[in-house]
Amino acid sequence: MASHIIGERSRGISVGSVFGRSANVIKDNPLATLGTSFALIALPSLLLGQIGLGAAVFQNVQLGQYALAGVYGIIVGLLWLIASGALVQATVAHDEGRAANPREMLRVGVLRCLPLFAVYVLMLLGIWVGTIFLVVPGIMLAVMWSVALPAIVAERSGVFGAFGRSRALTKGARWHVFGILLLAFVIYLLASIAIGVGSVAGYGSLGVLTGGGQVRMPLPTQPSFVVQLLQSIVTTVVLTWFTTVGASLFIELRDWKDGPDADRLADIFA
Template identity: 35%
Template sequence: MISGTFGVIGRNFGAFALMALLLGGLPNLLVSFGQLWIAGGVKTFSPQVFAGSAVGLIVMMVAAFVLQAAIVHATVADLNGRRVVVGESLKAGLSNWLPLLGLAILMGLGLMLGFLLLIVPGIILAVMWSVAVPAKVVEKIGVTDAFQRSRDLTRGRRWAIFGLFVIYVIALWIVEALIMAAAMPFILSKGLPTPDSVGLTTVNVATMIASALIATITTLVSTAGGATLYSELRGTREGVGPEAMASVFD
């Protein structure tokens, strides 16, 4: 799984990085900058401030769901021996973002309830639903069917998938630590001589860039890994190769 995930990313690093930056890192950076500007330049609440923040968050969420579907499409294309075309993957992303939003809402509610019940049920649900997104995108099924499909595919493999989750979290901590360590000289500096009303200091800029970079890497690896895991599960459980996922290109 690990070698397969990074193999897909390595073979298509330019396309994946471009999509992740455009739909992950850049919206995250712009929303963070907008919130900082609002916090520094506006002293009182106003409907315009609320509307601007809400629009920014909605744009970031939509971009994130488009990115998820696009990365899944691109990963499946690579596993099928096809050339990854950014335009085609983005088109697939745009056609799937709304169903993925519904899937994310239901998944979020389920996981929140599970983690409230002494954490363990939340972990079980996270593992059980780990390939719901690629199942939805590839097989073009409904949201509830995607949950059931993920449950069926992960049955009997959940301890191994949990192990992958642990490795992913540890690796993410290491990456976050390295990025924050690289940004630390700027965070510890005195800041840029810019107006206080904007609040744009070296500390804020370095923190926003580091956060956007972490978000980009996290989304890229987790989504490509989910699509690769989906392919591996279909291969081991159903005896089919990546070509069985070709319906995503229809």
């Protein structure tokens, strides 16, 4: 049995193992994962759209007034960070053989929201600076820090400790990590484009393309509630999957580097 564990650690990580773990987290905890994402990300946007706030933000930006858009962006960003932390916690619980508890997920998401924000901002700044220098350094930093966000939730390593932990976990597997992240990003991008095309059609903005040569951008018309709801559901599934892929990558790297948790090892040798 010990040789089996060593063999599992030596085989490294793969697209199948990461994507499979992510799918299993969602499949085994559909209400906790998809429900949390919908409640924190899709539902607020859906409700705000029903009262016309989305159109108001769009109109204010057109007029050069960015205050409302800034407040809207902060609220949406904080909810997204809370949802991200909650989904990482669900992935950790699944790895421990437990069912994801929505109350626990939300508690962890709220408590880790500010550290996640700090890590996210520092990561973006570092990658942006690296990208200025011929792009390659930015890609290298993105891969090196790819599991910093899950690390700060799963191990509470602190803002700067999360970067060090991610660097240590990805060492020796960065080409694999790059390939996995690239494939996940392509899938996410294609899904986002499909959602965007549906949104444009739903808002009736295709008329801009045949608007008789006029340059001005008309305000979007409000789509039906059913269209918005379907878009929200699809967005929820895509974002949940993409976030759990990142968390699953962290778990796979941690198992590869450190081996299974002590509790699971005790069960194996019992």
